[in-house]
Amino acid sequence: MANFYSVLLTAITIVAGLIWLYDAKVQKPKRRARVEAEEKRLQQTLSDEAKERLAPQGSIAEFAQSVFPILFVILILRSFVYEPFRIPSASMMPTLLEGDFILVEKFSYSLRDPIWRKKLVEIDTPERGDVAVFKFPPEPSLDFIKRIVGLPGDRIIYRNKTLYIQPACAESMTQCPELEVIERNLERTDGIFFNGATPLQQFREQLGAVSHATLVDPSVGNRSKYYFQQAGTARDEWIVPEGAYFAMGDNRDNSEDSRYWGFVPEENLVGRAVFIWMSFEMDRQASSALPQWIPTGIRWQRLGGVE
Template sequence: MDFALLLVLAVALSGVIYLLDVVWLRPKRRERVERADANTQEGLDPATREKLLKEPWLVDYSRSFFPVLLVVLVVRSFIVEPFQIPSGSMRPTLEVGDFILVNKFAYGLRLPVVNTRFLEVDDPERGDVMVFRFPEEPSVNFIKRVVGLPGDQIRYEGKQLYINGEPVPKELMEESATQQPLFEERLGDVEHYIYNNPRDPGPQMREVEVPEGHYFTMGDNRDHSNDSRYWGFVPEDNIVGRAFAVWMHWDGGLPSFTDVRRIE
């Protein structure tokens, strides 16, 4: 189900009904009251007048919901949109059940549903946590970290990420017998944590070049992430926005607001 499409249709339908009432139906109701007034010696009583002027239920609902739906559409399409994290592919940065906020204008304003950019603002940078439409199934949203920019040479070998022939710096922060080793990785100016188990051979990837208008993304949970290593590059047209904050966590019990934070 495409919620953006449903929202656009709801705004359009309620707006058309509301406009139709303002332009045509409401004047017709007033004319009917005026004729009835003229044909009645003492004029219409208040109850009859109110009944004749009363809006049909469909018009009443459209008038009430149209401005609310329009505000939701504008905010969700051009300012900020909430998402819930469904998997552990971005651990430890994002946990399953985190509710995040996505900046919709960071990478330019896009038309809802068709996702065509009509105003350029900025392009994704290496290290950004980006939400995008999954290239193989555009109705599904993915969230990964931007690793490769257009023109970059990317290689992943022996648990080490290489960009343009240079190994991406990472430092072991924590290791235990029961959990995955925790590393701090530096992508450009962005320092963030990743899970990466050197004892597990995992996927290897020969060097590839990121095409123009595309991006290479990876999950921070490197051994448990379905990302560009498996299905390729993210086209610019699939970009939704940049994730910038966690505002709530919900794992099926009571919602928690104790871990509100910026996404680095």
């Protein structure tokens, strides 16, 4: 189910709030009336302890009153401010590693309700180079994280492991932008990252104003036959429609992204990844007696902002 945790948190918060409201508006006046009647009968003011014994608040109502403010604050923060995500795969290496825990800024692009995700307030639009979380278009119950490469109207080509972008031609332009090769420089080939036994090449790529690292697997050949085919374009070429974006993983040969399934609709955007707040090493041996999900260590040096 799409937005399962958001729906669950919203439902629990509403139930707790309704219980608290019912107790405050219906049960509390009854308890007060019972205490006042007893005080009138005794002709004296009862202590707080005596009042509690005479007309106690139900345990469920007391619990709801305690947790509702906490749940409400969490719901607001998670829905409109920041939401934590865990990186589950290697598709964004070396920028994000499996075991990284990130904060996603929910208000970067728009404010949406936590259940139906209807836009409440439009704030901004993604910029080229943003690392964005979005609902996976073929299966919106899944959250994906990729880098925004193409903006509406852009022409994108990914050929021979080289990225080309022709920015959209605005009506106010007297001359449309030319197709440009995205600048990249080889940084290292010394086997920091591997695909099996194959060391991956690490490049430094300049995408708009953002400089970031990418990985290329020299053992992987042309995969254009698997690419999403847009009508009227070459197999390895795409024109980004209005209201949509083209997203790619930084681990270029190990990423299921827009090249294979198409574009990210604007309404699928969740937010922008801004901070790594925890990073666990997950390299436990299969022979270990401990479960594989238990971390083997903490990568303190990775904590910080996301490029």
